[in-house]
Amino acid sequence: MTDKTLYTVTVYSENQVGLLNQISIIFTRRQLNIESLSVSASAIEGVHKFTITTYSDRETIEKLVKQIEKRIDILRAFFYTDDEIVFQEVALYKVPTDKLLDDKHIEDLVRKHNARILEVNRTYTVIEKSGHTDETQALFEELSRYDVMQFVRSGRVAITKSTVEHVSIFLKEQQYRQAKL
């Protein structure tokens, strides 16, 4: 497990049933573990976007992305290292309210971590924080002295720093190809 880098794979697809399975079996075949996953509609109508993070070496990730792109309903697939993208995750923490109230540092904590309180009742308080993994993890560790009841971190969402929108260009090319027929 040497020389593994965390790569972010982004996949743009048509809106078809069963694509997640098609993508995930390609990871499975190469014994790559999916670290995080998020799926949503993209800015382009009818186009879905998958954002997947995985630890891999460069050669494997290149092959993986080509195998994904080969699937019929996939439009394009890319991979990035962290310096090529702006990315974010969101984390939610459920903490016993009584323990929070007993502590004088709660305001400091919220301010320091730029966190938000979403809900408070007599039993529990839900705190939200978005950031990179190490940042949401840091808050989790600080909150653990209050006995965190639940903690969840979302999959990564990412936007490229590139000034070229490859998917839009690809779709234009396909329109041109269709027009020629």
Next chain:
Amino acid sequence: MATERIKGAEALIRSLIAEKTEYIFGYPGGAIMPVFDVLYDYREQLRHILVRHEQGATHAAQGYARVSGKTGVVMVTSGPAATNIITGLSDAMMDSTPLIVITGQVASPLLGSDAFQETDVVGITQPVTKWSYQIRHSDEIAWAVARAFYIAGNGRPGPVVLDIAKDAQTGLTDFEYKPCQFIRSYNPYPEINPSEIEAAASLINAARKPLILAGQGVVIANAEKELAQLAETADIPVGCTLLGLSAMPSDHPLYKGMLGMHGSIATNVKTNECDLLIAIGMRFDDRVTGDLNQYARQAKIIHIDIDQSEFNKNVKCDVSVLGDARAVLQALNREIAPASHQEWLDSFAECEQVEIEKVINPELHPQKELMNMGEVVRKISEATDNDSILVTDVGQNQMFSARYYRFKRSRSIVTSGGLGTMGFGLPAAIGAKIGRPDRTVCFFTGDGGIQMTLQELGTIMQYGVDVKIIILNNNFLGMVKQWQALFFNKRYSETPMLNPDFTGIAAAYGIAGERVATREELDAAIGRMLGHRGAYLLDVQIDPDCMVFPMTPAGACVTNIMLNATEKY
């Protein structure tokens, strides 16, 4: 075109007819009965071949597709029928064979309820298909069939599954068939990049010791002429992969034999001596390359393929050219300067001489009583004027026939390459004969492989399919035995076979045949087989110690070649 309101089952049949489907290989059952019911009305236009096991339907469709270049169509029911097609799908996926496999499915309200004969067909088949789609409404049928044909037959061909819920078969739809010509997310024939052609041409024009590796991509793209033109213009020797065999005639002076584990000595040795490898429509399978770390390290490599994901998958190339082999070769041939590589070509003679002396002569002219597989194969090839279709099973029979059969024209070999499916041959031979009824089909198999799909003798009987079946019978699982002999201290674990009287089995199906125990009987028996109208089975008794050579052990360097059990090249 006006639409017509018809049932989904009829829409399916009429969609298949609109795509010029002539044959369906299939087997009926509960969840596909509405379609078989409609088929009864269309049986003159769309012939159905009732196989004896669904796996046989897929292999028969593969044989049909490979010899004809058309898409093979399979239709079976749900559940166990659908699980029985997995081997054929995997085989077609590995060997880029265009198939459309229609599976019945339980009615859509029952999906996910563990209904009788329900199985998750799309989930199971996704890893081994080019596309797999579940049709839940009759309105989707024409669209899905059109898309299926487009996907299966274009670009790098492959198998497609259409899983049709029973209520989609019985429901009504406004039918209008429009062939698919465009899928936004899939461009089967990418435009050729002129700079890639230029880069490839300049490497070829500068090469002093070039070598072409031709794969099935040449055959699929109908690029045989263009391949010959490139080889002849630039004076380049050619080796073929197993599936690329017959892309170039066996007697072409530039043809140097098969690549890989049991390929010719010359093509393997020269792979590691050439200064340029030109790989066309082949995928550097491990049975071709052996140890990648010792494979053609001295050479520049040009890789021409229609599937981008093949580039740098196994072998790193210096120039990749994406596109259909024919279009690429046409463009490339315009840039190629005539050349002569006489010294390089002459250097092949030494390897060829060793192979003739140490391997081919002992195989074809043995000084012993028992028969060799190679001599039987060569005799039958010659008896058909080297112009018949070869179908093989998997194992020694496959390697011996690939080595000793000779070819005059393309699309003359049907064999299971990537998946290595024992049992592939008998049903594939049926499909091949149906696809090319004008040609003689000789099917070589082993005593092991034929028993994996033996029930298809019933299909041969029912439709009078004229295939010549040659069992190279050594009463052993020969290829495994060979590995046991060479690498497992002759511990013949579970490879000896007690076999039935194969001619007796054939006779029970009304198929003529005979057992050939001695060399003296062979010629006459071959004559009777080829002269017989209809299927014929030859059970040829082979030396059980017969081994296929040359052999590069799995994972070894391509030049690490065994000439026989004791000598190395």
